[in-house]
Amino acid sequence: MTDHDTEDHLEDLPLDPLPLDAWHRAKGARMVPFAGYEMPIQYEGIVAEHTWTRENVGLFDVSHMGQLLLSGPGLDAAVEAVLPIDLSTLKLGQQRYSLLLDEDGGVLDDLMVSRWPDALYLVVNGATKWDDIGTLREALPDDITLNHLDDRALLALQGPKAADALARHADGKYPLSALTFMRFGLFTIAGHEVTIARAGYTGEDGFEISLPAAAAAEIADLLCGEPEVKPIGLGARDSLRLEAGLPLYGHDMSPETSPIEAGLIFGINKRRRSEGGFPGADRIIREIAEGTRRKWVGLRLDGRLPAREGAEVFAGDDHIGTVTSGGFSPTLGAPIAMAYVAAAHAAPGTAIEVEVRGKRLSATVTPTPFVPHRYFRGS
Known part of the structure; x- marks a missing residue:
């Protein structure tokens, strides 16, 4: 979501309140600066909120994310010149x-693209949204309209009971159960028109709800009135995404990393890998063919001491990489991390060491996700 430089810069500026700012405070949230906003990091405690989401349903406020709507003549071709996406296979x-890349193939942001009638809807990371808007406006033709939907909030309802809780309130032309992973539809909740996508950032089944900001408190109250649902903060969102092996922009990827070494080749659709025609394509195509000097991997550490971002990784006396995300996994009861390491040491099962507080801790390269995803792909 943000790199340290961006966070430091944003935190020097006045913080914007989320549409649900007063709602969070009334619920007892501890608020912290993040991505230019004051955001709830926890309510009852990170581990308790993490476990509740794994077993029930967590409501996350992700209204800091940027919601953009692109429209205009020749839209698909214009967007394909900017993103490495194959829009011919993206149906209504x-x-x-997908990914926003610079001319050298570095990652400027990762994002979601949805096919709306006569438009494309993008969700971009909160701390990068203003840069993303500037990059897109500069790169897209003048007859492509970019609307920043700053009058909308975004809520994520995540957990194994999310579908049951949301179905009690979401009315549409078809039942909520018709949505499978990475599909969306138009619904109403309490008379308000909303867009619901079956997606999220926790590894659990769940939904992201785009709704009028003015209705956010009403709908949040309605959802948290269900016995399965509690509000969850940024702390548990981070530990959940870590267990799910999901990268965080500015930490696990940045302009200094390519999507190939970051293991994000799935964000570059098959046709585009051969045809190119997007920023950084030469480097991307070369790395697909020749490989990369380093790779992003999962690590399982021995003991209970977690490795945090910036911890150095070694194979014997050789420095082979750096941790990009790490922490203690409540689900596994063990420390886990993700890191870039030299390609020769990236195979699952490889024994390495991570330096934490001046000590070398034994660790093993481990496939991700650490905790299996439970996305709903249909019965």
Whole structure:
């Protein structure tokens, strides 16, 4: 979502309140600066909120994210010149992960793209949204309209009981159960028109709800009135995404990383890998063919001491990489991390060491996700 430089810069500026700012405070949230906003990091405690989401349903306020709507003549061709996405295979009601790259193939942001009638809807990271808007406006033709939907909030309802809780309130032309992972539809909740996508950032089944900001408190109250649902903060969102092996922009990827070494080749659709025609394509195509000097991997550490971002990784006396995300996994009861390491040491099962507080801790390269995803792909 943000790199340290961006966070430091944003936190020097006045913080904007989320549409639900007063709602969070009334619920007892501890608020912290993040991505230019004051955001709830926890209510009852990170581990308790993490476990509740794994077993029930968590409501996350992600209204800091940027919601953008693109429209105009020749839209698909214009967007394909900017993103490595194949829009010919993105049908109405579908969404897809993609990447905004610089001319050298570095990652400027990761984002979601959805096919709306006569438009494309993008969700971009909160701390990068203003840069993203500037990059897109500069790169897209003048007859492509970019609307920043700053009058809308975004809520994520995540957990194994999310579908049951949301179905009690979401009315549409078809039942909520018709949505499978990475599909979306138009619904109403309490008379308000909303867009619901079956997606999220926790590894659990769940939904992201785009709704009028003015209705956010009403709908949040309605959802948290269900016995399965509690509000959850940024702390548990981070521990959940770590267990799910999901990268965080500015930490696990940045302009200094390519999507190939970051393991994000799925964000570059098959046709585009051969045809190119997007920023950084030469480097991307070369790395697909030749490989990369380093790779992003999962790590399982021995003991209970977690490795945090910036911890150095070694193989014997050789420095082979750096941790990009890490922490203690409540679900596994063990420390886990993700890191870039030299390609020769990236195979699952490889024994390495991570330096934490001046000590070398034994660790093993481990496939991700650490905790299996439970996305709903249909019965």
